[in-house]
Amino acid sequence: MYTAGLQKRYLIEVTTGMKFLVKITISLKEGMLDPEATAIRHALANLGFETEELRSAKVFFIRLDAESEGAARELATGMCERLLANPVIHSYEIEVLQ
C-alpha cells in the first residue's frame, strides 16, 4: 500500500571504469593567420621582450570516466571533432594525464 510521505530511493551504482584527466590542446593549423598572437607579440616587443615566434592555443582539462585510456582518448577525440575544434582552421592534440 502506498503511504504518503514514504519515499523509496534506489541508488544504482554504475561501474564505468576509471577516472581520467585528459588535456586537449586546440591550435591553429600551420600557416593559419593568428591575429591575436601577432598583437600579443607586438605588445611583448613594446615591453622589451624580443621574440622569434609566438603562437596561441586553447587548452582544456577534462575529467571523465572511461573503461580504459584508449576509451578516454576516443571520447576526447569525439569532443574535438564535434565541438572543441573547427577542422577548417584547427588541429588538436590529446594527452591522457592520469
Add this chain to the structure above:
Amino acid sequence: MRFAVIQFGGSNCDYDVHYVISEIFGVDCDLLWYKDGLPRSYDAIIIPGGFSYGDYLRAGAIAARTPVMTEIIEHARVGRLVLGICNGAQILAESGLVPGIFTINRYPKFICRWVNLRVENADTPFTRAYCEGQVIRIPIAHKEGRYVAGEDALKTLEATGRVSFRFCTPGGELLPGANPNGSANHITGVLNSQGNVMAMMPHPERASEEVLGSSDGKGIFSSIIRHVEEKG
C-alpha cells in the same frame, strides 16, 4: 507566407530583422526562443546577429550545437530558406550548413562601419532583386568575420556561383583596401550547395530604410519574399 527569426541568448538584431519583415514588408514573422524549437513549418528562417553564448569557444560554435539547429538543418534539407546574418552566419558555418568559417578579423578589432558589396550572383533566392555586379552599401559590425575556407572548398564555391557577396570599392573593384577583415577572395556572403541557405556577415536589416542611410539591404528580404511567393 510566414517567416521566423530565431532568438538565442545574446542575439541582439532579432527585433531589427523582425521589424523589417513585419513592418516594412508586412509579412507574418514569428520571434522564436531557441529552447522552444520550431512550433510549425516556415517558409524562411532567419538567424540574426548578436553574440550568442558570448562568442564562447568560437563565435556561433555553441548555438550551432543546440537542438533547434537540428530542426533548422531539417528545414533546409527539404529546400526551405535559411538566412544567417553576422552571428547567424557564424552559426550557419559552425553547423556545417555552409562551408568554411568566419573567424577573427585580420586586424583583431571590432569593425563597425559601412562597406560596399559587389553582388556576385543575382540568380539566388536571396539576391534576385539585384543585378550581377551591382554594388550595394550595407554596414558590417563584427570582430570575427574573416572568411576562411580550405583551398578545395574555395575553388568549388567560386566555380559553382556560391559566392553571393564580396567586399569591394565603391566602383566594384576588389582592391586590398576594400577587404576590411581580410576575408579569402573578399568573400562575405556564401551559399550552400542547394542554394537555399545563405550566410552573410553584413547587416541588411540595418540598411532597409533611407532614414538609416541606405535601403540597399531591402533587396535581400524582397528577394526571399518574391522567391517564396513564386514557389507558392
